[in-house]
Amino acid sequence: MHVRNTIPLLLILALFCPAVPQLAAQTAGTGISGQVLNTAGDPLAGITVRLEGSTRGAATDTRGYFELSRLAPGEHTLVFSAIGYVSEERSVLLAPNERKPLHLTLKEDTLQMQSVMVQGKSEAKLKREEAFSVASISTKSLENTNANIDDILQTNPGIHIRREGGLGSRFNLSLNGLSGRQVRFFMDGLPIENYGSTFGINNIPVNLIERVEVYKGVVPVYLGGDALGGAVNLVTEQSPRHYLDASYAVGSFNTHKLALDGQYVHPSSGFILKTSGFYNYSDNNYTIDVHIPDPETGTYGEEQQVKRFHDAYESRMFNLETGFRGLHFADEIMVGLSLADNRDDVQHGVSMDRVFGRVHTTSNTKLGSLTYRKELNRLQIKAFASFLNSHSGVVDTSAVSYNWLGEYERKNNQNIAESSWEKTLFRYNDEAFQSNVNLRYQFSDQHVAVLNHTRSYINREGHDPISTNPVAFADPNTLNKNVLSGSYKLRLFDDRWSTTIFSKLYFFNSNVIGVDWDGKRSEFNSNTFKPGYGIATTYHPLEGLQAKASYEKTYRFPDGYEVFGDGLLLLSNPQLAPENSNNFNLGLQIERLLGSHRLMAETNYFRRDAKDLIRIQVTGLTSQYINQRSVVSSGIEAGLRYEYERLFFADLNTTYQNILNNSKYENGRISHIYRDRIPNIPYLMSSQSAGLKFDGLIVPHDRLSFTWSGNFVEEYYLKWPSLGADESKYVIPRQYVQHLQLGYSLEDGRYNINVACSNITNAKAYDHFRLQKPGRAFQIKFRYLFN
């Protein structure tokens, strides 16, 4: 039926994809497989198939097929269900090594409305239906692409990520106007703020992650932490089965990315072995436009194009986890070990006028973890503990001065290092302990209570073998955070209305010994307690229509980094107080299915009334975090998605945010910039994407996909908008960057190849003042998936 469409596509394929040998699926053992159809005989996708009496299950694919393998011989009952359909049960008796087919037809549930969704609810979708303002992004459809997690988040309303440069460069995620450390990152519900930069969303490949949940402003208690502006939770692959996902991508700027994720399950003993890892490397030697100053006179030359020459980045992570599932005392018990490191060449300072050719930073992390899960009737217990040891260092030992041509001269002064005042080999060592216990008690279908305790402890010690001055953290500094939180959820009116109330109690304790410029040592202890609380409520007046409102009084305690500094350019500030904010969200989402057309729309209004914000204050070369600013951020975000069957989709997301300075006083004086827009933060962003997918195009079970995406950010001011003559004002210019992807898969996604072109128009784009991002780049990714 697709013949007419195929010819040009075949040509494209012939260009990009050499023939891939067709391999038959080989699934041995006892199992059931089959197909689910509707009464008209069309296949039904996304139907949940649950194996009764176990947690196992499957969902039908686009052609209505499902498969449950490695079942124990004996009788099994399968339950087929989906919203809008009458559930069906089938019992099957299996002999050892027998594979039984099972085909059935589901009837539409005529009692429900006509516009019901013909789809089982994915985990991501269930999350979106929570009362919280949450973006839940399934990475399933993106795992063939070259994207890192940050690329995927970027396309969602209310989320904006700013990067300084290429792969591995520093990033800043902003969520409804709050950003940086105000947004906390979690992995499988556990805070990763101490894990080091290798665990950043700009490093983790999409293949290691099943979905990403982004809670905006109001964060449920199971993410036990002190997030001021929201939380990003990365959920790793949760499959109960064997799987192996291996990929390799190669692209412009000598970029290589390897990712591996796999699991072995021994069915009878419940033994599990999980492993994951990645390797990222890039020279980041992309072309930029610069004016090179004359070494003698200092005057700028004409603008010219040069390649970055000292910006390579390398990161590695390896994780091994092993344990058992289905023991009598534990549904799951696992121990894990992770090793991660990175090395980052620093190309320039705050501005591109200071070029470096030798400075680099290193970091490595060793992490041990223990996970325990058990369900006792109505009580779910989850416990986790981790211990980590990490080292971070700066190597800046050369008194040279580079220009953009890679040429260098000796500094005027042989005592001044490239990036710092003094030559340095500063290193600091973090030891961190983290634990989390989550108890969930289901009183009935309507009432659920959750109790969570999260503790994080970090100890930092620093040394510099070549410094002639006292160094920071020569005496250990410690930081101890405890968050005890509880919530109660009530669902009424046939699940149409659901409300969660919660409270989080924060206990913060720090001990800092600071050494300042004059070598004076000062010790500072603090014990702070703050109570936070909130409510989230949602109502479904009609199927497909949902209204949400949520509020939280949040706190964020300063990180070790902010209290201790980095020992290089960042000074310590032991007196730093927690930031606090009143966060409010109001949202509406609609989903309509009209024949083959599906339309989804959501809009959210948000308001963040934040006080005592911790801001970096720069003084010459050094900087320090201080409590300085009150800010009111409010805005509206809207998302629209249209799908035509599985063939076509288009997405449009737009965010407008107005972030105003709400500090009436500056250093005791009446402020003249009160209610001015906070500078150097974008206020209007939009992302768009559209794609086509063709299944069974050339051979059965193949898929061709084509995706276009664009990212727009309106120009914004570097400094206070109200001040200065318009023609003299510095701006971060408007950017519109577009990307294209072409993917082809065989055997239901077992073999995949993806070709991508990012920044197809070679647009000159900046997220930070005068820090130019990469131009047009190409990448190709190969992926093998077995599950």
Add this chain to the structure above:
Amino acid sequence: MNNPNTHSIMKLNRYLILSLLLSLLAVLGTACSSVTGSNDEQKQQQPTEYTVAFTAQGSANESTDYILNTENLMSGSLSAEGVGIEQTGWRYMANHNNTLFSIGYFDDNNVIAYELNEQGVITEKGRFVFQNTLDMVGHANKETMLAMEVPRVDFADRVLHKIDVPSVSIREKVNMRIWESREDSLVAWPTALTVRDGKLFVPFYKIHARGDFSTPQTDTAYVAVYSYPELEFEQYLKDIRMGPIGVYGLFNGMIADENDNLYAYSSASLANGFTTQGKPSGILRINNGENRFDSNYFFNVEEAAGGKINFLEYAGNGKAVANIVTDDSQLWGSFSAANEIHKLVVLDLENQTSTEVSNMPLHGGFYGSPWHVDNGTVYMSVTTSESAHVYKVDVASATAVKGAEIMGKELKGIYNLNP
């Protein structure tokens, strides 16, 4: 499944709608971006008397300096709202021969020079890049500004830059040490660059080489003397009647009167960054034509004015205007704009008397050399804990008049750039 042709048509339509939406968005975006447009260009067109470097409020990464013209320093308010040439980061400001130099610091390592064009509009004259910092500036001749890179740590070269003012570029860089003692682990921090009669005078104070700016020795005043323009070291001038000359971050360690007599002041105050104080704050003189301190001249300002000098500017007719520290309890306290620890006095350099300027509140401190002297009057930006205003000081009567309110942190300088 449906006919694939209808797919593509619908797909097309959807695409069209999407594109329309996008264009709409772009239009909206353009509309939104025209914020706070300034229609104050006329303001700049008008003949101007003064150019000011205006520092906005806010933390360093939000706030910055704006260079703008004003005809009136004495009434209404001074604001950068919609006017002024925006600067990038923290800047030193220095006026040299009607050219205003905006000097960045370390990471923002460039200098931009401005002048008034024939219409009196502030225009960029040129810009150049330097390697690390320019910490101290001085006047050599009409065409030459001096600037020195001073490392903060260790025994290291100080690099004197001769800046060519007409072309706004570096003409020559000369490494020098000024003074150091490895035995005592002390190095020199210069506090003025003054050229007179083929000599460069570099007063300095001694800081610890470990870079903490501590000053274990403050019992002697020092000036290094070089030939100019050759920059051959000639001698050190020393005097034990007062402590070290000048203050970190201020350009005026040494000033000249109409007769080219040089006056060097010593602060040696805790608030000005001196960790030890042994001698009274005062003024020594190097008479015109001589290369030594006048042994008959020592003005004990601490005794006359009741406090140590923070900053000194020559005001004409043998009079100088000075900030005097009234509360010397906090190290580096003089460098905060809102820290009200300074009073203003008029010093009679000849008769060695001090008169407190009336109608002048206690006020905070600053960097560089921000006061503007004009024919017996001195204009200055005065910041208190409550507000900032321009004050006009009549030197003869030692009285001040409060002028325009500064709708920002402070003025880093008041200049007359008219040729």
